[in-house]
Amino acid sequence: MKHITTSSTFTRSLLTALTFLLIFPSTLLASSQPDYLAKLPSPPNAITNATPNEILISEFISSIRSDNWTEWVMFFTPSVRDMYITFASNESNRKANLGILNVNSSSLVSIDRVPNSCAPRFRELAAFQDNEEDYEVYLVGIQMTVNEISEYYVDGINYKLIILVRDNRNDGAWGVGILTSAPIDLLEQYSGSSIDKAIQRYEERVYGVSKKNGTLSSTTRGVGYGLLTPGSSPPSSIKIYTKATKTSTVWYVVTSSFSNFITNVTHNEIGNMGFNIEAIKVQAIAAKMCGWWAVIAQYRDAVGADIMYEDVSYLDNSPVLGTGVASAASAISSYKILSSNTLSNTADRSKLFYTAFIAGVPNDPDLTGYHTGTMRQYGAHDQAVSGKTWQQIIHYYYDNSTQNNPNVGIVQILN
Numbered sequence: 001m002k003h004i005t006t007s008s009t010f011t012r013s014l015l016t017a018l019t020f021l022l023i024f025p026s027t028l029l030a031s032s033q034p035d036y037l038a039k040l041p042s043p044p045n046a047i048t049n050a051t052p053n054e055i056l057i058s059e060f061i062s063s064i065r066s067d068n069w070t071e072w073v074m075f076f077t078p079s080v081r082d083m084y085i086t087f088a089s090n091e092s093n094r095k096a097n098l099g100i101l102n103v104n105s106s107s108l109v110s111i112d113r114v115p116n117s118c119a120p121r122f123r124e125l126a127a128f129q130d131n132e133e134d135y136e137v138y139l140v141g142i143q144m145t146v147n148e149i150s151e152y153y154v155d156g157i158n159y160k161l162i163i164l165v166r167d168n169r170n171d172g173a174w175g176v177g178i179l180t181s182a183p184i185d186l187l188e189q190y191s192g193s194s195i196d197k198a199i200q201r202y203e204e205r206v207y208g209v210s211k212k213n214g215t216l217s218s219t220t221r222g223v224g225y226g227l228l229t230p231g232s233s234p235p236s237s238i239k240i241y242t243k244a245t246k247t248s249t250v251w252y253v254v255t256s257s258f259s260n261f262i263t264n265v266t267h268n269e270i271g272n273m274g275f276n277i278e279a280i281k282v283q284a285i286a287a288k289m290c291g292w293w294a295v296i297a298q299y300r301d302a303v304g305a306d307i308m309y310e311d312v313s314y315l316d317n318s319p320v321l322g323t324g325v326a327s328a329a330s331a332i333s334s335y336k337i338l339s340s341n342t343l344s345n346t347a348d349r350s351k352l353f354y355t356a357f358i359a360g361v362p363n364d365p366d367l368t369g370y371h372t373g374t375m376r377q378y379g380a381h382d383q384a385v386s387g388k389t390w391q392q393i394i395h396y397y398y399d400n401s402t403q404n405n406p407n408v409g410i411v412q413i414l415n
Contacts, residue, residue: 052174053136053138053164053174054111054138056075056164056174056175056176057108057111057138057140057162057164057176058108058111059075060072060075060162060176061106061107061108061140061142062106062107062108063075064100064103064105064106064142064144065103065104065105065106066101066103066104066105066147069088069089069094069101072084072088072100073085073088075175075176076175076176076177077165077167077170077173077175077176077177078167078170078175079124079127079167079169080124080125080177080178083124084302086249086251087099087101087241087251087303088101090250090251090252092252093252093253093304096253096304097146097147097148097150097304098253098303098304099152099153099253099300099301099302099303099304099305100153100179100302100303100304101304102146102147102148102150102152102153102304103144103145103146103147103153104144104145104146104147105144105145106142106143106144106145107142107143108140108141108142108143109140109141109142109143109157110140110141111138111139111140111141112138112139112140113136113137113138114137114138114139114161114186115137116129116132116135116136116137117226117406118137118139118161118183118186119135119137119161119163119180120180120226120297120299120354120404121354121356121403121404122163122177122178123310123311124177124178125163125165125177125178128165128166128167128177133166134165134166134168135163135164135165135166135177136163136164136174137161137162137163137164138161138162138163138164139159139160139161139182139186140159140160140161140162141157141158141159142157142158142159142160143156143157144156144157144158150304151298152181152298152301152304153301156197157197157198158198159182159187159195159198160179160180160181160182161179161180161181161182161183161186162176162178162179163176163177163178163180164176164177165177178302179302180297180298180299180300180301180302181297181298181299181301182198183228183297184199184228184229187199226353226354226403226404226405226406227339227347227348227351227352227353227405227406227408228293228296228297228351228352228353229296229351229352230292230296230336230338230350230351230352231296234258234288234292234336235258235291235292235295236257236258237255237256237257237258238255238256238258238261238291238294238295238306238307239253239254239255239256239304239305239306239307240253240254240255240256240261240305240306240307240308240309240314240316241253241300241303241304241305241307241308241309242254242308242309242314242315242316243309243315243316244315244316244317245315245317246315251309252316253303253304253305254316256314258288258291258292259329259333261287261291261314262284262287262288262291262329263284263321263325263326263329264314264315264319265283265287265291265312265313265314266280266283266284266287266325266328266329267319267321267322267325268313268314268315268319269283269287269312269313269357269377270283270322270377270381271319271321271322271323271324271325272322273322273381274323275324275377275380275381275384276381276384276385277324277327277328277384278380278384278388278389278390278393279377279380279381279383279384279390279393280324280325280328281328281331281332281390282375282380282384282390282393282394283328283357283375283377283380284325284328284329284331284332285332285335285337285355285390285394286355286356286357286375286394287312288332288336289336289337289352289353289355290307290311290312290354290355290356290357291306291307291312292336292352293352293353293354293355294306294307294311294354295307296352299311332390334415335413335414335415336413336414337353337355337394337398337411337412337413337414338350338351338352338353338411338412338414339351339352339353339405339408339409339411339412340408340409340410340411340412341412342409342410343407343408343409345406348406348407348408350412351405351408353373353398353403353404353405353408354373354403354404354405355373355375355398356373356374356375356403356404357374357375357376357377358374358375358376358377359376359377359378360376360377360378360379360380361376361378361379362378363378363382364376364378364379364382367379367382367383367396369396369397370396370397371396371397371398371399371400371401372397372401372403373397373398373401373402373403373404373405373408374397374401374403375393375394375397375398376397379397380393380397383396391413394411394413395410395411395413398411399411
């Protein structure tokens with residue numbers, strides 16, 4: 001693991017603050033929070049003898065501090081920047097210390113380029129992640145001070161993944177695509193006291209126990225991000241960065257019971273579309289497993305959540321559930337889907353993976369999506385109408401897929 005020596009440099013200018021003045025709402029100026037727009041960026045740290053992208057990451061990490069979210073958002077590539085401007089400019093989010101807004105100060109401790117397979121896929125980065133040359137993944141150790149200890153950020157060294165993306169629509173400039181949690185699978189490839197502490201915190205938060213205190217049996221883990229150890233049972237709750245309606249522009253974090261998450265997502269995805277009950281079961285189990293995976297992965301920790309609306313259609317409301325939603329959720333409640341237990345790499349066996357899903361095309365004669373790892377909702381309905389069970393449909397879409405993970409083989413549907 002490459003450790004960092006730093007020297008002072010100043011690369012973000014007054015232009016950053018002026019740009020922010022144009023995009024952040026005027027109400028920010030009147031808030032009781034620090035006057036962001038009156039502060040110029042402080043000199044970030046740079047890495048001695050580093051690559052340009054390592055310097056970019058060093059400067060990005062230095063911008064993570066409570067008095068200067070102005071600079072932080074400008075490091076993101078233009079196609080995703082608005083999401084973070086909306087998040088950071090929300091006074092309620094700052095007062096609640098949500099996600100990264102909980103951090104007072106940060107500095108880069110270590111940095112390693114890791115294989116792209118170590119990063120999950122993100123819907124907003126699909127255009128970059130479809131081409132291996134257009135993104136790079138780094139494991140970074142960040143010394144942080146925080147306002148309050150959370151499941152996502154703590155005082156001390158925090159290990160995160162940073163995905164840099166190359167925007168060919170912007171003269172090929174590299175920018176930050178996302179900051180997300182580093183998988184325990186990857187951390188276990190390294191050693192050192194700070195790594196050990198990070199692993200222990202992760203295990204205690206996710207599984208309730210840790211190997212360090214002797215209460216979690218040793219388990220082999222994969223080296224890719226997508227396949228994660230599930231623990232003994234689904235999470236009891238999940239945090240979602242969401243809004244009240246599809247058209248609302250006000251985003252916030254809610255904590256939902258896991259059972260409510262499954263029915264809410266299933267309803268908002270297909271609940272009122274008159275789908276066959278077997279297709280609704282497919283949607284319910286897909287929602288369950290992607291949510292379970294997201295909690296283990298800390299998928300959206302930068303915004304203080306496990307998952308967000310647009311990853312899945314969870315809205316902060318109490319809908320009258322569509323016909324079949326409750327019964328479908330009940331029917332799959334004791335089931336889980338895991339990777340094959342006969343994969344050649346033993347570390348990849350019986351693991352959680354991201355069960356992606358999209359709408360697809362009605363009456364698709366080709367039933368697009370076979371073994372892609374992305375279920376098509378219309379295709380699932382068409383197959384259900386033709387007599388397929390939800391289990392058969394799950395195998396159709398997810399077997400031998402590599403959507404967000406190493407190959408899962410013939411998936412296990414366990415009860």
